[in-house]
Amino acid sequence: MTWMITGAGGQVGQCLQQQLRESRRRIIALSHNALDMTNDKLMTRVLNASKPQVVFNCAAYTHLDKAEQEPERAWSVNAHAPSALARWCNDNDAWLIHLSSDYVFSGWMADAYSESALPCPLSEYGRSKLAGEQAVMETCAKAIVIRTGWLFSQFGKNPLNDLLTNARKSHKVDVASDAYVSPTPAVALAEVMVQIANLAEQGRIPRGRYHFAGTPTASTYLFASEALRQAHKFGLIDEYCCLVPKPINQAGSRATRPHNSALISQKLPELGIYPPDWRIELSASLEAMKARQGLDDSELCQAFAS
Ligand SMILES: NC(=O)c1ccc[n+]([C@@H]2O[C@H](COP(=O)([O-])OP(=O)(O)OC[C@H]3O[C@@H](n4cnc5c(N)ncnc54)[C@H](OP(=O)(O)O)[C@@H]3O)[C@@H](O)[C@H]2O)c1
Numbered sequence: 112m113t114w115m116i117t118g119a120g121g122q123v124g125q126c127l128q129q130q131l132r133e134s135r136r137r138i139i140a141l142s143h144n145a146l147d148m149t150n151d152k153l154m155t156r157v158l159n160a161s162k163p164q165v166v167f168n169c170a171a172y173t174h175l176d177k178a179e180q181e182p183e184r185a186w187s188v189n190a191h192a193p194s195a196l197a198r199w200c201n202d203n204d205a206w207l208i209h210l211s212s213d214y215v216f217s218g219w220m221a222d223a224y225s226e227s228a229l230p231c232p233l234s235e236y237g238r239s240k241l242a243g244e245q246a247v248m249e250t251c252a253k254a255i256v257i258r259t260g261w262l263f264s265q266f267g268k269n270p271l272n273d274l275l276t277n278a279r280k281s282h283k284v285d286v287a288s289d290a291y292v293s294p295t296p297a298v299a300l301a302e303v304m305v306q307i308a309n310l311a312e313q314g315r316i317p318r319g320r321y322h323f324a325g326t327p328t329a330s331t332y333l334f335a336s337e338a339l340r341q342a343h344k345f346g347l348i349d350e351y352c353c354l355v356p357k358p359i360n361q362a363g364s365r366a367t368r369p370h371n372s373a374l375i376s377q378k379l380p381e382l383g384i385y386p387p388d389w390r391i392e393l394s395a396s397l398e399a400m401k402a403r404q405g406l407d408d409s410e411l412c413q414a415f416a417s
Contacts, residue, residue, distance in 0.1 A: 118170025218369020
């Protein structure tokens with residue numbers, strides 16, 4: 112059995128690789144360097160050579176503001192590449208587990224968005240992600256689309272890493288105070304992707320769109336203050352810094368962001384898969400960062416000693 116991860120160098124891709132480290136399956140993890148998904152011919156060649164039974168598509172163009180300036184690049188990675196991948200998976204009887212986003216919604220609703228809510232993206236990124244999930248659902252018989260929320264982890268560029276970097280640089284950090292999100296630990300998402308792939312192979316999950324995001328819903332301001340409190344406790348920042356409330360759609364930002372992108376999953380709990388509490392997982396991510404920092408320090412000491 113072969114499972115393939117595309118976009119394996121990104122945040123979720125790295126969590127998924129970590130999750131599958133002990134797996135007895137043959138895991139092929141391809142970073143952007145190894146496989147440019149917008150190169151149709153190369154992608155088909157790679158897929159034909161490895162014949163995966165499950166493909167986790169973690170590749171995406173995730174630069175929200177830049178996507179307004181270069182929409183064709185966003186569409187080619189987020190919409191056209193998933194469509195070609197879905198065609199291959201359909202023709203080769205493989206499962207495609209594709210990631211989509213809370214930004215397919217407008218944020219005008221007062222409640223969290225469930226799987227049955229109507230999408231209405233406000234940005235090029237959101238529109239390209241919606242087109243990608245539609246193409247996947249229309250093309251591939253064994254398709255699972257997982258829409259997820261505001262991801263954080265110890266890996267890559269994400270709101271948690273950005274916050275800590277800014278807090279170390281300055282005593283004042285700007286944070287949006289008028290945006291409600293579902294902070295989602297990328298590690299928990301990776302775990303669920305593997306669980307879903309296993310269910311899919313056993314024929315125990317129907318194809319379709321699913322929401323998976325952390326709970327409870329929080330403002331980005333609340334997330335930031337909790338993250339700083341815990342980071343201070345773990346010794347990842349020396350001092351508390353001041354959070355300066357700002358509107359999510361500041362003058363100068365190109366893309367329009369939804370004020371409410373909270374997600375709720377109605378379908379996964381029916382299969383025994385429940386949303387993670389982001390506050391608990393936040394501690395785990397910070398602890399992992401602290402452990403890595405310790406490792407980096409001792410490696411540095413060894414380098415100086417030798
Ligand atoms: N991050 C969030 O808060 C969030 C929220 C909701 C949904 N999602 C969705 O979750 C998924 C994973 O997000 P993430 O946080 O892991 O994003 P990420 O860290 O930006 O990872 C995306 C990966 O895709 C790669 N990539 C870009 N263009 C590619 C191409 N043409 N061919 C192959 N790989 C390419 C990127 O490589 P380079 O860095 O070299 O470009 C990067 O390694 C995406 O579908 C995203 O839309 C993310």
